[in-house]
Amino acid sequence: MAKIAIINPTFEVSYWGLEHAQQIMGKRANMPVASLPLLAALTPAEHEVTLVDENVEELNFDQLAQFDIVGITGMSVQRFRMDEIVNELESRGAFIVVGGPWVTVEEEWFDSRVDAIFIGEAETTWPQFLIDWQSGNHQRRYEQAEKTDMSTVPTPRHDLLKNKHYMFGNLQFSRGCPFQCEFCDIIVTFGRKPRIKQASQIIKELECLRKLKIHIAFIVDDNLVGNKKAIKPVLEEVAKWQERHGYPIVFSTEASLDMCEDDELMELMARANIQSVFIGIESPDEESLKETKKFQNVRARGGTILEKIHQIQDFGIEVWCGLIVGFDNDTPAIFATQQKFLKESRIAHAMIGLLHAIPKTPLYDRLKAENRLDLAIEHEFGTNVIPKQMTREQLRDGYLETMRDAYEPETYFDRLDQLFVHDGFKFRTFETPHFRKHRWLRIRQHSFFLVGFLYVFWKLMRGIPDADLRRTYRARIFNAMWKRWTYPPVCFFYAIKCAMHYHHHKMTTDMIQSPDKFVSSYGKAMRTDKKQTCNTPHVVTLPPPQDSQAKPVEMLQ
Template structure:
């Protein structure tokens, strides 16, 4: 028996990390990285596997010295902490296997700190390495010759995670995206042909999450609807599982904007209890979208981008989005344009980021050829991209101001209230035929959300240190309760959004207070997409934002 530990390094404070909100929600991290339980499942049963996530527990290096093998994963945003961990392991003469998004795109970054590295997906290379390592014939570098057949992926070992410390669970239905966004590394790593698990695999994983007591999970697919025809049978089986089991889980996911074009698909997602979707909007500047080859956001079918967003919201699925500033077609006017678009879209949660060129993407290759890449690893302007129509200072300062404005309390809550109160947003699942025909199920769900609201409201009031913000949260929450008295799910989620606002507001305030030092941190820690959950070779490549 081989004793194996697999380590995920701590993230720095970032948009999706919700670090400042964790005390309010009674957790230590938002989600586990999906690579940890997957790698454990890929490990032959005769070996002993321990999963260590530094985001919920400290690393005991003394204890790691007792393991035969230590695996370390990590994305680009974790690379500095990864280096520290690898150096400590090397000083203790511990055998180290290294994988994940960053080493996949920068193989030489960690030099000789690892004994073996994994590039890309690892469903076949990880078991192969373990067998060869025991025989003393292992190589230094492993990379699969073919993309993973998703029908062969085992059920991740969620039982090995410390799930009580996470807000949400995570799972995966598919990999790959059919689009060709220039900045996105997902199509480089996963390809443009989506590969989907069998329904039975997904149902097994849902059962595992339920046994672990999880109530909310993020479906980490980079574009759940990349293959619309292929995903519909899967969603039908998930919907049936939810209906047969009384809807034990609520989901969020990522998808492309063309979701609005398919009512059948949206209805299936609603029946699965997918309550929100993250969409890579990127920019209202159509020339920038064409520049980056995000053609799916500019095609005329379905209306304008705002109309498409409103269609999804009006259907009953909340929209979160990613926005980017710094495209070649962006001038300093883009910052006011983004502010206006965000207000009109009624999107509360917008991850605004600086355009960043990830190695091996078409954007990186183009800018390298043009001599417009900052090769300093600790970028003083928060990005390695040298903009075309503004100075680096203008891009940095415009970004900071856009973030400040987006999470100014009155601006944020006006967007939220425009959707929840004025727009009367209601989560679609509660209006499906299944719920309408089962009043007891509706009552049980209402009781769950009301109890959750009461607990979270108490925690929010107790753990928000800023008195003025507490007053704002209390006033806004009481208003939504008065307006939506018979819909406890809405004010349950409203409290969560207050906690999320505190994190975004605090993070932005820190950027403003320390612009020089903190913007440098953006370049190190800005999470692109929902990177805490992308599962690849000891974890996959991260991307600029959701490519869809």
């Protein structure tokens, strides 16, 4: 029997992390990484597993060194902290194994300092390693020969996590994406054929989350609708589960823009209580999208990008988006274009990032051949890409200005009000036949929103240190309540949006006020994790989930 510890290192402040909002809400992290509980579930019962998330608890290296095996997961944003952890454990003679997105794309990063590395998925290699370890004959490198059969994935051990410290839970339906975006390492690591769990597996995991009293969860798939035909029966079963249990869990997820082409699919998503989707828009410039082979965003079916976004919003599913600056087609004019697009899209939450070339992707190979990669360990301008039609200083400064404009209180709340107040947005979930038929359910949900609103509003007024922002939040919330008093969900979600704005506004302000710190942190911590790939690969710092943060088992991801 082995005594095993699996560590997820701390993250830097990021768009997905919501660190500043966590402090207001009394939490330590936004959500756990999905690999920790899944690896615990993959570990044979004779072994003892301890999950250690440094984002919610401090590491005790002396205690960790007493374990037989110490596993470390890590995305690229965590690579420098991973280095520090490896050094501490190595000095104490620990047996160290490493896996996850970072070592998958940079296999030599830890050289001889660790005892084994895991490349890609690990549903078969992790159990095989434990067998090899017991026999005293383990390998230095493990990589699965075939992609994981998702029907064999066990229910993650969510019960081993310190769930009270997280804002949200998470789960996974599928892996893989059918598209071919040049910057994306999802298709490199997980392939272009979406693989989906059986509905029975997902229902079993939902029961686990419900027992743990997790009410909000992120579905961490890189593209939930990558196989529309196959995901529909799964969503149907999830919808029936929600209906049986009174809709106990609210979901958000990631999806591609082409979901707007299928009303049946969107209705199933709404019935399953998916209330918001993160979509990789990347750029309103069609030439930039064609350049990066994101053809699904430019095909004529369904109208323009803006028309497709509005179609999803008008249906009753909120849209978040990812935007990228720094494509070869981009000139300094792209920053104003992105700002105009955000205003017209009515999207409040946009993850804006500099283009970054992830090792092993087509983009990385192309730019390396063109001698347009900054191969330094730390990138002076926050990205390893040398732009084609602007200087690196112009790219960095334009990016910061775009972030500033996006999260200035007036521009942010104008976008939010346009959708939620002026255009009368309604979540489709509460308009489905089941909610219309069961009036008691609607009343219960509205009561939940009222209590939730009062709690979040109280936290905001007590926790926001900036008096001007508190006044802005009060005024905007009261205006929304006055204009939409017949629709209780607006109050709760508007208060949540204020908490999220505080995080994004503070994060952006800190970057602009301390550009040297921004360059250092951004250059050292540019993410290449899976959360940012399919839908928005290149953000300032770390995730979610996916992002999501909570991704599959890229061994110890």
